[in-house]
Amino acid sequence: MPARSRTASRDFDFSEMNISYRWLRTLAPDIDDSAARIAERLGMLGAPVDEISELGGGLGGIVIAQVKEVRPHPNADRLRLCEVDAGGDTLQVVCGAPNVEAGRFYPFAPVGSSLPDGMRIRKAKLRGEVSEGMLCSAKELGLGRDHAGLLTLSGEWEPGTSFVQGMGLEDTRLVLDITPNRPDLLSHLGVARELAAGGEGSLRLPPLLDEDVELEIASAEREGAGGKVTVTIEDPEGCPRYMAAVVEGVTVAPSPEWLATRLRSIDVRPINNVVDATNYVLHELGQPLHAFDLDRLAGPEIRVRRAREGESLVTLDGVDRRLDAEALVIADRDGPVALAGIMGGEDSEVTEATTRVLLECALFDPLRVRGTARALGLSTDASHRFERGVDPTGQPRALHRLIELIVAVAGGTVRPPAVDAKSSTAKRIQVLVRGARIAQVLGVQMTGEEVDELLRPIGFSIEATPDGSMVAVPAFRPDVTREIDVIEEIARRRGYDSFGVELSFFRPGHVPPDPLLSLVSDVHALFQRWGLLEARTAAFAPAGSDRVPLLNPLSMEESHLRGDLADGLLRRVEHNWAHGVRSVRLYEIGTVFGPAGLVPREETRLAAVLTGPRRPSHWSGGDELWDFWDLKALLLDVAELVEADVRPQAEGSDRLSVHSSNGDVLGQASRVDPAHLDAPAWAEPVYALELTLRPPPPCPPKAYVELPAFPAVERDLALVTPAGVEAGAIEESLRARGGLLLERVAPFDIYEGEGIPAGTRSIAWRLRFRHPERTLTDDEIDAIVAAMLRSLEEEHGVRRR
Numbered sequence: 001m002p003a004r005s006r007t008a009s010r011d012f013d014f015s016e017m018n019i020s021y022r023w024l025r026t027l028a029p030d031i032d033d034s035a036a037r038i039a040e041r042l043g044m045l046g047a048p049v050d051e052i053s054e055l056g057g058g059l060g061g062i063v064i065a066q067v068k069e070v071r072p073h074p075n076a077d078r079l080r081l082c083e084v085d086a087g088g089d090t091l092q093v094v095c096g097a098p099n100v101e102a103g104r105f106y107p108f109a110p111v112g113s114s115l116p117d118g119m120r121i122r123k124a125k126l127r128g129e130v131s132e133g134m135l136c137s138a139k140e141l142g143l144g145r146d147h148a149g150l151l152t153l154s155g156e157w158e159p160g161t162s163f164v165q166g167m168g169l170e171d172t173r174l175v176l177d178i179t180p181n182r183p184d185l186l187s188h189l190g191v192a193r194e195l196a197a198g199g200e201g202s203l204r205l206p207p208l209l210d211e212d213v214e215l216e217i218a219s220a221e222r223e224g225a226g227g228k229v230t231v232t233i234e235d236p237e238g239c240p241r242y243m244a245a246v247v248e249g250v251t252v253a254p255s256p257e258w259l260a261t262r263l264r265s266i267d268v269r270p271i272n273n274v275v276d277a278t279n280y281v282l283h284e285l286g287q288p289l290h291a292f293d294l295d296r297l298a299g300p301e302i303r304v305r306r307a308r309e310g311e312s313l314v315t316l317d318g319v320d321r322r323l324d325a326e327a328l329v330i331a332d333r334d335g336p337v338a339l340a341g342i343m344g345g346e347d348s349e350v351t352e353a354t355t356r357v358l359l360e361c362a363l364f365d366p367l368r369v370r371g372t373a374r375a376l377g378l379s380t381d382a383s384h385r386f387e388r389g390v391d392p393t394g395q396p397r398a399l400h401r402l403i404e405l406i407v408a409v410a411g412g413t414v415r416p417p418a419v420d421a422k423s424s425t426a427k428r429i430q431v432l433v434r435g436a437r438i439a440q441v442l443g444v445q446m447t448g449e450e451v452d453e454l455l456r457p458i459g460f461s462i463e464a465t466p467d468g469s470m471v472a473v474p475a476f477r478p479d480v481t482r483e484i485d486v487i488e489e490i491a492r493r494r495g496y497d498s499f500g501v502e503l504s505f506f507r508p509g510h511v512p513p514d515p516l517l518s519l520v521s522d523v524h525a526l527f528q529r530w531g532l533l534e535a536r537t538a539a540f541a542p543a544g545s546d547r548v549p550l551l552n553p554l555s556m557e558e559s560h561l562r563g564d565l566a567d568g569l570l571r572r573v574e575h576n577w578a579h580g581v582r583s584v585r586l587y588e589i590g591t592v593f594g595p596a597g598l599v600p601r602e603e604t605r606l607a608a609v610l611t612g613p614r615r616p617s618h619w620s621g622g623d624e625l626w627d628f629w630d631l632k633a634l635l636l637d638v639a640e641l642v643e644a645d646v647r648p649q650a651e652g653s654d655r656l657s658v659h660s661s662n663g664d665v666l667g668q669a670s671r672v673d674p675a676h677l678d679a680p681a682w683a684e685p686v687y688a689l690e691l692t693l694r695p696p697p698p699c700p701p702k703a704y705v706e707l708p709a710f711p712a713v714e715r716d717l718a719l720v721t722p723a724g725v726e727a728g729a730i731e732e733s734l735r736a737r738g739g740l741l742l743e744r745v746a747p748f749d750i751y752e753g754e755g756i757p758a759g760t761r762s763i764a765w766r767l768r769f770r771h772p773e774r775t776l777t778d779d780e781i782d783a784i785v786a787a788m789l790r791s792l793e794e795e796h797g798v799r800r801r
Contacts (some may be wrong), residue, residue, distance in 0.1 A: 004160065013384055016050065017186055018266035021172040022800040027339060030193040030202050033765050035172040038195060042176065045194055047185055047530055050174040057267055058579045059141060061113030062086060062163040064153060067135070070102045075127040086110055087160015094131035095371075099149035112519040114143040138264065143169075146269045154254040181479040183388035187286030192378035192475070199457020199531055205284075205401065208408040215245070215400050218417040222599055225472040226419040229294070229358060233304035236423030238328040239340065242362040243395050243417035245403055247295060248356045250274060250410040259409060261414035273409040274350050279381075286476075287361060287398035289389055290338060291406075292348045294356040298333035300460045302358070302407045304340060305329060311336055313348040319760045325686040328364065341369040342378055357406070363392050372708030391476035394798060426475050427601035428461075433486045434468040439488050443499060455486075456492040516604060519591055523606055523693065527587045528633060531615075532608060538758045541591075548593045548600040551801040557619075561593035561600060565607035566690045573609055573686060574678050582684065583612035585626070589693065604636065606669075607690040612681070628654055628671060629685040635669045638689075642666065643696035658691050667691020712743060712770040714780050717753075717789075718801040720760050725796045733795055734765065741776070762801050 021035045033041065039049035054788040071077035075095065082093045093108075100106070109121045110133045121134050138151045140589035141163075145785050156164060164170060176185065184190040189203065196202045218226045222233045227246030233239050234541060247500035248778040253271050254260070259280060266283055267636040270276050280287040294300055313336045314320045321328065324335065330338040338344040341364035349356060369386040403414055439445050444727035448469045459474035466471055474478045480486060491499070524534070540558035541547060549562035562568060565588050576584045587608035594601040601749060610626040617623055632646070639646045639658055644666055649655040669689035721730065727747055734745050749764035757760050769781055792798040 013712055017178045018173040018190075019176055019188060019191055020262065022170075022267040023188050023262060023265065023284075024192055024195070025064060027188055027497045028196040028203055030197045031192070031195050035174060035194075036047065037461075039174055041195060042174075042191070044495060044497070044724070046121065046179070048184065048195070050175050050177050051173075053142075053173045054141065055171045055173055056164040056169040057644060058114065058116030059164050059169065060162075062104055062107050062109055062141065063137065064157045064159065064161045064163055064166050065108035065133075065135070066105050066157070066159050067100060067102055069231055073127060073129060075129070079129075081129060082135065083732045084108060085159040087158070088135065091132040092130055093133050093135055094126040094129055095135050095150075097135065097137070097150040099152065100135065105153040105155075105159075107136045107163045109136055110320045112405065113354070115140055115364055125275065130137070138269070141266045144267055144269055152254070153256050153257060154260065162256055167257065169261065169265070171265050173265060173267075180388055182383060183478065184286065184476045186385050186388070187282075188284050190286055193458055196457070200745055201457075202461050208401075213400070213404050213407055213413065213414060213420055215396075215403060216416040217396065217420050219244075219420045219422065222421055222423050224419040224421045227358075227415040228300065228743055229297075229419065230299065231425050232301070232303045232422045233421050234303055235328060238306070238368045239304040240363060240365070240392070240424045241420070241422045242302070242574060243361040243420045244302060245361075245399055245401060246415040247357065247359065247412045248415050250355060250357055250406060252350060252352050252354050252413035252421040253409060256409055272350065272352070274354070275406040276361075277409060280400045280405060281398055282381060282385075285394060285398050285401060286385060287394050288385055289398060289402050290344050290382075291350050292337065292358040293350050293354045294358045294359065295354070296348045297337065297358060300358070301333050302360075302788065303331045303333075304362075305331055307336060308356070309354060310639070313337075315339060315343045316346055316349060317343070318346065321376055321378075321795040324375065326368070328368045330360070339372060339378075340364050342373050342376075342383045343380055356749055357412075358416050358797045359402055359406070361395045361402065361514050363390065363395060374465055380386075382594060389478040393475045400687075419679070425778065428475060429473040429481055431471045431473060431481070431486050432468050433471050433483050434467070437468075437483060438487055438490065441484070442491055446490070453488060453491055458489075459488055460486075460489075460492070477750070482699055483642040490759075499538065506507075515698070516693065519641060519695045520604070521630070523589060523638065526637055527608065530585075530588045530637075532585045532610075535564070535569060535588045537572065537574055537588060537590070538562075539591065539743075540569065546594055548595055555744065557769040563592055564690060565590055565592060565605050566609070566688045569607055569609045570677065570686070570688065573611060577678075577683055579678070580610075582682070583614075583616070585612075587611050587674055605690060605695045606693050607688065609672075609686060609688045610634075611686040613684075625684050626687060627685075628687065630670075631669050632656060636651075638691070642691075642694060656689075660694065661697070666694060708770055708772065710771060710773070710775050712768050713776050713778075715767045715769070715781060715785055716764060717767065718749075718762050718764045718787070719798050719801045720795070721763050721798050722754055723759050723761065725798065729796060730765075733791055734767065737791050738767065738769070738784060740773060741769045741784065742767060743770045756801065 025031050035052055038051055042049055063086055065084050068085055069083040070089060071081050072122050076084045079096050080100065081096055082095050084093045086090045109115060109119055113122045114120050123132055125346055137149060139147035141151065151397050152327045171310050192203055193200050218224055222236060224231050229244060229246060231242055231244050252274055253272045253274040255270050257582055258277055258739065263276055263279060268279055271494050274291050278291055280286050307327040307329050311323045312320055313323060328340040329336040336345065337348045366387050366389050369383050373383040388636050399418065406412065435446065448464045455462060455471065461472035463470045471486050475585045480489060524649055539562055541560050541562040542557055547563045549560050553559040565689050569586050569588055572586055573584050589601050592605050598660050610631060613623040614626055634655055635646050637659065643661060645659045646656055647659060649657050655668060657668045658666040660666055667690050672686040672688050719730065731745055735742060744765050745765060747763050748766050751762040769776055789800055
């Protein structure tokens, strides 16, 4: 948990990991690739680099200068006049920074130099006083986001020294995009492990002291004491492990320049040597840490527990935060002093008066940290790592590293013993990986030795067994739990581009595809054939009847979940009209919501809108517009997919409805009322449809039928049919009288005119008869046809022409 004073929560995307190229090579000396090549390799390993920036770029003209004297500006209350020694004659500089002090060293841009943003420094008058240069902040130099004051340089410097060389800024920053499943890459050591030629065994932590600090550790189960401090874990589920050590006799002061420069290289603002040490180890090893002022802890004791009713905590950012019972806190005898895994408290903050510090190195439950951080609207470097999972075995090394660094930069001695309170012990996951499964997934045969060569450098242990390779997963890889995860690691380390592009044989699965997904795929294909474009509109909508309200809406205009799709598409039509687009043809398949108790009702729907010309304007033809018949034709095609009927809502109505086989209304289609649209004068009519996508009932299994062995007999009948009799009724009657011998019946001609009575029409039908075991005779067919004709005349008044 970081103790970064009032900058503990940085205002940028924590999924990005800033990596210093020089720091990386310090941990892995065998890395000799350029920064650009490292970026390319990381991208192939699944950690793409979003940005590469040269830290010293644009700072060639900046020097280190000493302010000799500071006096008020005669004509401005907020400005001061500074006498500056930049390695030559003393210069007068007008400065408005509140932290400028006589005797201190700052970066200085002399007249004629340029800043990274391209601003050229000129001699100028400010409120009547000459200014011969500019004292700079970290933000102005492109080294951070802090612009509240000048960048103060600790130590003694020769005025006029090159700022880039003096600060060791000949470095490159790589900004990595780290996915949530790879918390091991949220540290320089984790990235170095991926890149080092010798793997994990070739990594080294640079020594900080001439002699190592001996760290005596007293292990305990949930409760222990050491260094005059008692540690108790009252919530073992929220905190499986808590380590604490006391360092006495420290001197809190600005960090030495090497430490401050290293933090600035990754866009972390230096605060003081103790706090900077915790941040250094955080970014080096990936383990969040925190430093308390021991003399400001009641007891002194540490209790890891849930917050109690009515408790609050003023965090390091100065905000008084009310805590609920789910919040995990670090408390002393009197109350909370820190939000576990997120941010420390103001009352126990390390200051210049601090001489004794309690160092925390703990393991917190990711779900508890995430829940508290979101409830409080707070995100920090520490919470970002705890939410994804830190190495459950890395606390002793991180605490030892932090103690060495604090002793090196702030002095002091360790008061033994350090406390290691644990409620559980992490165990390494064992996964059996079969060679046949590797070959099936990756398409290549790999031996156990090849698997070992790929995985051992990144911390995996492999043991050969008769059934395959037993792989022990390192504790810092919580994302690897199954055989397929290990196979993915093998592919990643081998290189995805090393596999062939040819298709291998495969065996289809026995599980049929989901009927709804199959239907959605067919609908996509249909609408693409019609030339419509797929849209994806937001699932949020304004308040309305039968709409589900959101608990935490983004805005009042989108405070509810949508109850239909067509409204969103119509808003897209208006958007296109506003940009002068006449022809709009969109469709969308998405989820709509409706109130249904505690959990909203969800259903998948299809919607489409059509307006304007059917096709782009061309000299070969006119601009035919989408019309009602196009809408009906499209709806009929959709209805065929869902095995539904399309009917007019009323006789002569231009509103159509879609009915399922059991009579349910699935949706409707019509022309949109112009009063519901914000349409320009030139807009064409808009047609819309929306219906629920419900897969048709499964078809019964098809039985095998042998090809017929005997010939069929066909007869053609021309039937004089009254105008009010539908052809479907005639077909039903023919099939009823034809029985099992009638194989097929279909109309093939229709005639109206001379030769038949008025008010009738002649429909010609072709009948096909077949017996499965013998050839039919003419007498048999004549008898069947005669029965058909008698039935038609009796039931429908139809007679043979």
